[in-house]
Amino acid sequence: MTLLIILMTLALVQIWGSGWPLHRDRWFDRWSARVEKAPQLQGQDGLLLGLSILPPVLAAALAMAFVESSAGGLGVLLLGIPLLLYCLGRGNFNDILSTYLRSWYRGDLKGAAEAARPLLREIHEGAGEGARLHEQVFRGAAYCAFERLFAVLFWFILLGIPGALLFRLSALYAERARGTEREISAARWLWLLEWVPVRVMGLSFAIVGNFAGCYRAWRQCLMCRERDTAQVLEAYLEGALGGINANECRFSDDISQVQRQSGAEIEGLQALLSRSLLLWITVLALTVLFT
Numbered sequence: 001m002t003l004l005i006i007l008m009t010l011a012l013v014q015i016w017g018s019g020w021p022l023h024r025d026r027w028f029d030r031w032s033a034r035v036e037k038a039p040q041l042q043g044q045d046g047l048l049l050g051l052s053i054l055p056p057v058l059a060a061a062l063a064m065a066f067v068e069s070s071a072g073g074l075g076v077l078l079l080g081i082p083l084l085l086y087c088l089g090r091g092n093f094n095d096i097l098s099t100y101l102r103s104w105y106r107g108d109l110k111g112a113a114e115a116a117r118p119l120l121r122e123i124h125e126g127a128g129e130g131a132r133l134h135e136q137v138f139r140g141a142a143y144c145a146f147e148r149l150f151a152v153l154f155w156f157i158l159l160g161i162p163g164a165l166l167f168r169l170s171a172l173y174a175e176r177a178r179g180t181e182r183e184i185s186a187a188r189w190l191w192l193l194e195w196v197p198v199r200v201m202g203l204s205f206a207i208v209g210n211f212a213g214c215y216r217a218w219r220q221c222l223m224c225r226e227r228d229t230a231q232v233l234e235a236y237l238e239g240a241l242g243g244i245n246a247n248e249c250r251f252s253d254d255i256s257q258v259q260r261q262s263g264a265e266i267e268g269l270q271a272l273l274s275r276s277l278l279l280w281i282t283v284l285a286l287t288v289l290f291t
Contacts, residue, residue: 028169084161198232204276217239243266
Protein backbone atom coordinates (compact mmCIF):
# COMPACT_ATOMS: atom_id res chain seq x y z
CA MET A 1 0.00 0.00 0.00
CA THR A 2 2.91 2.36 0.75
CA LEU A 3 4.27 1.96 -2.77
CA LEU A 4 0.85 2.44 -4.37
CA ILE A 5 0.21 5.64 -2.39
CA ILE A 6 3.60 7.03 -3.41
CA LEU A 7 3.12 6.19 -7.09
CA MET A 8 -0.34 7.71 -7.28
CA THR A 9 0.80 10.79 -5.36
CA LEU A 10 3.73 11.32 -7.71
CA ALA A 11 1.40 10.86 -10.70
CA LEU A 12 -0.81 13.68 -9.40
CA VAL A 13 2.27 15.84 -8.86
CA GLN A 14 3.22 15.29 -12.49
CA ILE A 15 -0.25 16.45 -13.54
CA TRP A 16 -0.49 19.46 -11.25
CA GLY A 17 3.22 20.32 -10.97
CA SER A 18 2.90 20.10 -7.17
CA GLY A 19 0.32 19.30 -4.54
CA TRP A 20 -0.91 22.91 -4.55
CA PRO A 21 -4.66 22.10 -4.52
CA LEU A 22 -4.20 20.62 -1.03
CA HIS A 23 -1.59 23.03 0.30
CA ARG A 24 -3.76 24.97 2.71
CA ASP A 25 -1.84 25.84 5.88
CA ARG A 26 -4.06 28.44 7.52
CA TRP A 27 -5.47 25.82 9.89
CA PHE A 28 -1.97 25.13 11.21
CA ASP A 29 -1.23 28.85 11.56
CA ARG A 30 -4.42 29.29 13.61
CA TRP A 31 -3.66 26.25 15.75
CA SER A 32 -0.06 27.37 16.40
CA ALA A 33 -1.22 30.89 17.27
CA ARG A 34 -3.73 29.46 19.72
CA VAL A 35 -1.08 27.33 21.39
CA GLU A 36 1.31 30.29 21.62
CA LYS A 37 -1.30 32.35 23.46
CA ALA A 38 -1.46 29.88 26.36
CA PRO A 39 0.08 31.80 29.31
CA GLN A 40 1.50 28.67 30.95
CA LEU A 41 3.55 27.94 27.81
CA GLN A 42 5.27 31.32 27.55
CA GLY A 43 9.03 30.85 27.38
CA GLN A 44 8.68 27.08 26.99
CA ASP A 45 9.96 26.71 23.43
CA GLY A 46 10.09 22.93 23.53
CA LEU A 47 6.53 22.59 24.81
CA LEU A 48 5.27 25.11 22.26
CA LEU A 49 6.91 23.10 19.50
CA GLY A 50 5.53 19.80 20.74
CA LEU A 51 1.99 21.01 21.36
CA SER A 52 1.87 22.73 17.97
CA ILE A 53 2.98 19.68 15.99
CA LEU A 54 2.12 16.49 17.87
CA PRO A 55 -1.71 16.80 18.24
CA PRO A 56 -2.29 17.07 14.44
CA VAL A 57 0.12 14.17 13.88
CA LEU A 58 -1.72 12.07 16.47
CA ALA A 59 -5.05 13.00 14.87
CA ALA A 60 -3.73 11.84 11.47
CA ALA A 61 -2.55 8.55 12.99
CA LEU A 62 -5.95 7.94 14.58
CA ALA A 63 -7.74 8.82 11.34
CA MET A 64 -5.59 6.40 9.34
CA ALA A 65 -6.16 3.64 11.90
CA PHE A 66 -9.92 4.24 11.89
CA VAL A 67 -10.13 4.25 8.09
CA GLU A 68 -8.07 1.06 7.85
CA SER A 69 -10.29 -0.74 10.34
CA SER A 70 -13.54 0.45 8.78
CA ALA A 71 -12.77 0.64 5.05
CA GLY A 72 -9.67 -1.51 4.66
CA GLY A 73 -6.99 -0.88 2.07
CA LEU A 74 -9.23 1.24 -0.15
CA GLY A 75 -9.87 3.66 2.69
CA VAL A 76 -6.16 3.89 3.47
CA LEU A 77 -5.49 4.65 -0.19
CA LEU A 78 -8.20 7.30 -0.48
CA LEU A 79 -7.08 9.09 2.69
CA GLY A 80 -3.35 8.47 2.34
CA ILE A 81 -2.97 10.07 -1.10
CA PRO A 82 -4.38 13.52 -0.20
CA LEU A 83 -2.54 13.53 3.11
CA LEU A 84 0.77 12.68 1.44
CA LEU A 85 0.12 15.35 -1.19
CA TYR A 86 -0.39 17.85 1.61
CA CYS A 87 2.92 16.83 3.16
CA LEU A 88 4.93 17.55 0.00
CA GLY A 89 6.76 20.84 -0.33
CA ARG A 90 5.16 24.01 -1.59
CA GLY A 91 5.67 25.45 -5.07
CA ASN A 92 6.45 23.98 -8.50
CA PHE A 93 10.13 23.04 -8.30
CA ASN A 94 10.64 22.31 -12.00
CA ASP A 95 8.98 25.54 -13.10
CA ILE A 96 11.16 27.56 -10.74
CA LEU A 97 14.35 26.02 -12.11
CA SER A 98 13.21 26.34 -15.73
CA THR A 99 12.40 30.02 -15.30
CA TYR A 100 15.72 30.59 -13.56
CA LEU A 101 17.69 28.85 -16.32
CA ARG A 102 15.99 30.83 -19.08
CA SER A 103 16.91 34.10 -17.40
CA TRP A 104 20.41 32.85 -16.59
CA TYR A 105 21.17 31.87 -20.18
CA ARG A 106 19.95 35.27 -21.37
CA GLY A 107 22.31 36.96 -18.94
CA ASP A 108 19.37 38.49 -17.06
CA LEU A 109 20.71 38.26 -13.51
CA LYS A 110 17.87 40.33 -12.09
CA GLY A 111 15.28 38.03 -13.64
CA ALA A 112 17.23 34.96 -12.57
CA ALA A 113 17.42 36.20 -8.98
CA GLU A 114 13.69 36.93 -8.96
CA ALA A 115 12.89 33.47 -10.36
CA ALA A 116 15.14 31.81 -7.78
CA ARG A 117 13.67 33.71 -4.81
CA PRO A 118 11.71 30.66 -3.51
CA LEU A 119 14.90 28.57 -3.58
CA LEU A 120 16.94 31.20 -1.77
CA ARG A 121 14.25 31.54 0.88
CA GLU A 122 14.73 27.87 1.72
CA ILE A 123 18.38 28.51 2.66
CA HIS A 124 17.68 31.91 4.24
CA GLU A 125 19.90 33.89 1.87
CA GLY A 126 19.42 37.00 -0.22
CA ALA A 127 20.28 36.95 -3.90
CA GLY A 128 23.86 37.67 -4.88
CA GLU A 129 25.27 38.36 -8.32
CA GLY A 130 26.88 36.21 -10.99
CA ALA A 131 28.77 33.23 -9.64
CA ARG A 132 27.52 33.95 -6.13
CA LEU A 133 23.90 33.74 -7.31
CA HIS A 134 24.58 30.44 -9.04
CA GLU A 135 26.13 28.97 -5.88
CA GLN A 136 23.12 30.03 -3.86
CA VAL A 137 20.66 28.61 -6.39
CA PHE A 138 22.57 25.34 -6.58
CA ARG A 139 22.47 24.95 -2.80
CA GLY A 140 18.89 26.18 -2.56
CA ALA A 141 17.64 23.87 -5.32
CA ALA A 142 19.27 20.87 -3.67
CA TYR A 143 17.71 21.63 -0.30
CA CYS A 144 14.32 22.49 -1.80
CA ALA A 145 14.17 19.15 -3.62
CA PHE A 146 15.19 17.33 -0.47
CA GLU A 147 12.77 19.17 1.82
CA ARG A 148 9.77 19.09 -0.49
CA LEU A 149 9.99 15.43 -1.54
CA PHE A 150 12.78 13.15 -0.37
CA ALA A 151 12.59 13.87 3.36
CA VAL A 152 8.80 13.50 3.24
CA LEU A 153 9.07 10.15 1.43
CA PHE A 154 11.69 8.93 3.88
CA TRP A 155 9.49 9.55 6.91
CA PHE A 156 6.42 8.25 5.09
CA ILE A 157 8.17 4.98 4.26
CA LEU A 158 9.44 4.71 7.83
CA LEU A 159 6.39 5.84 9.84
CA GLY A 160 3.56 6.22 7.34
CA ILE A 161 1.37 9.33 7.07
CA PRO A 162 2.09 10.42 10.68
CA GLY A 163 5.81 10.50 9.91
CA ALA A 164 5.34 12.52 6.72
CA LEU A 165 3.02 14.95 8.51
CA LEU A 166 5.46 15.27 11.40
CA PHE A 167 8.16 16.42 9.01
CA ARG A 168 5.93 18.82 7.06
CA LEU A 169 4.51 20.49 10.15
CA SER A 170 8.00 20.75 11.63
CA ALA A 171 9.18 22.51 8.47
CA LEU A 172 6.18 24.85 8.53
CA TYR A 173 6.74 25.60 12.20
CA ALA A 174 10.42 26.37 11.61
CA GLU A 175 9.44 28.70 8.76
CA ARG A 176 6.93 30.55 10.95
CA ALA A 177 9.36 30.71 13.89
CA ARG A 178 12.10 32.43 11.88
CA GLY A 179 13.06 35.73 13.47
CA THR A 180 11.40 34.88 16.80
CA GLU A 181 12.65 33.49 20.09
CA ARG A 182 11.53 30.03 18.99
CA GLU A 183 13.76 30.00 15.90
CA ILE A 184 16.70 28.14 17.45
CA SER A 185 14.65 25.29 18.95
CA ALA A 186 12.53 24.92 15.79
CA ALA A 187 15.57 24.89 13.49
CA ARG A 188 17.36 22.41 15.73
CA TRP A 189 14.36 20.05 15.73
CA LEU A 190 14.07 20.23 11.95
CA TRP A 191 17.81 19.57 11.60
CA LEU A 192 17.40 16.42 13.72
CA LEU A 193 14.56 15.20 11.51
CA GLU A 194 16.69 15.81 8.42
CA TRP A 195 19.87 14.21 9.77
CA VAL A 196 19.18 10.59 8.75
CA PRO A 197 17.30 11.15 5.46
CA VAL A 198 19.94 13.55 4.11
CA ARG A 199 22.61 10.90 4.63
CA VAL A 200 20.43 8.27 2.97
CA MET A 201 20.04 10.69 0.08
CA GLY A 202 23.82 11.08 -0.03
CA LEU A 203 24.19 7.34 -0.54
CA SER A 204 21.58 7.56 -3.31
CA PHE A 205 23.64 10.26 -5.02
CA ALA A 206 26.71 8.06 -4.79
CA ILE A 207 24.92 5.15 -6.45
CA VAL A 208 23.40 7.13 -9.32
CA GLY A 209 26.22 9.66 -9.71
CA ASN A 210 29.99 9.79 -9.33
CA PHE A 211 30.42 7.15 -6.64
CA ALA A 212 34.00 7.87 -5.60
CA GLY A 213 33.57 11.63 -5.25
CA CYS A 214 30.21 11.45 -3.51
CA TYR A 215 31.19 8.64 -1.16
CA ARG A 216 34.25 10.62 -0.08
CA ALA A 217 32.02 13.58 0.75
CA TRP A 218 29.51 11.28 2.46
CA ARG A 219 32.18 9.92 4.79
CA GLN A 220 33.43 13.41 5.63
CA CYS A 221 29.92 14.61 6.50
CA LEU A 222 28.68 11.43 8.15
CA MET A 223 29.04 12.55 11.77
CA CYS A 224 29.34 16.29 11.11
CA ARG A 225 27.31 18.43 13.53
CA GLU A 226 28.41 21.84 12.34
CA ARG A 227 27.05 21.96 8.77
CA ASP A 228 23.38 22.48 8.15
CA THR A 229 21.42 20.23 5.80
CA ALA A 230 21.85 22.50 2.76
CA GLN A 231 25.62 22.53 3.17
CA VAL A 232 25.76 18.74 3.54
CA LEU A 233 23.67 18.30 0.39
CA GLU A 234 25.90 20.72 -1.50
CA ALA A 235 28.97 18.67 -0.54
CA TYR A 236 27.30 15.46 -1.69
CA LEU A 237 26.24 16.98 -4.99
CA GLU A 238 29.64 18.43 -5.76
CA GLY A 239 31.04 14.93 -5.39
CA ALA A 240 28.23 13.20 -7.28
CA LEU A 241 28.34 15.69 -10.18
CA GLY A 242 32.10 15.69 -10.55
CA GLY A 243 33.23 15.57 -14.17
CA ILE A 244 30.38 17.55 -15.79
CA ASN A 245 31.66 18.91 -19.06
CA ALA A 246 29.70 21.95 -20.20
CA ASN A 247 31.15 21.67 -23.71
CA GLU A 248 29.23 18.46 -24.19
CA CYS A 249 25.91 20.25 -23.59
CA ARG A 250 24.04 21.94 -26.41
CA PHE A 251 24.09 25.71 -26.06
CA SER A 252 24.06 28.57 -28.52
CA ASP A 253 27.41 30.13 -29.43
CA ASP A 254 26.72 33.40 -27.61
CA ILE A 255 26.57 31.67 -24.22
CA SER A 256 29.70 32.25 -22.15
CA GLN A 257 31.70 29.41 -20.67
CA VAL A 258 30.62 30.40 -17.16
CA GLN A 259 26.98 30.28 -18.18
CA ARG A 260 27.51 26.92 -19.87
CA GLN A 261 29.14 25.37 -16.83
CA SER A 262 26.66 26.82 -14.36
CA GLY A 263 23.68 25.75 -16.45
CA ALA A 264 25.15 22.27 -16.85
CA GLU A 265 25.45 21.96 -13.08
CA ILE A 266 21.80 22.85 -12.53
CA GLU A 267 20.66 20.48 -15.29
CA GLY A 268 22.94 17.80 -13.88
CA LEU A 269 21.33 18.35 -10.49
CA GLN A 270 17.85 17.85 -11.98
CA ALA A 271 18.94 14.63 -13.70
CA LEU A 272 20.58 13.34 -10.51
CA LEU A 273 17.44 14.02 -8.48
CA SER A 274 15.32 12.15 -11.03
CA ARG A 275 17.64 9.13 -10.95
CA SER A 276 17.66 9.19 -7.13
CA LEU A 277 13.87 9.20 -7.01
CA LEU A 278 13.78 6.28 -9.44
CA LEU A 279 16.27 4.44 -7.24
CA TRP A 280 14.14 4.96 -4.12
CA ILE A 281 11.01 3.70 -5.89
CA THR A 282 12.87 0.71 -7.31
CA VAL A 283 14.27 -0.29 -3.91
CA LEU A 284 10.84 0.10 -2.33
CA ALA A 285 9.24 -1.98 -5.08
CA LEU A 286 11.81 -4.75 -4.66
CA THR A 287 11.28 -4.68 -0.91
CA VAL A 288 7.52 -5.06 -1.38
CA LEU A 289 8.03 -7.82 -3.96
CA PHE A 290 10.35 -9.96 -1.86
CA THR A 291 8.77 -9.52 1.57
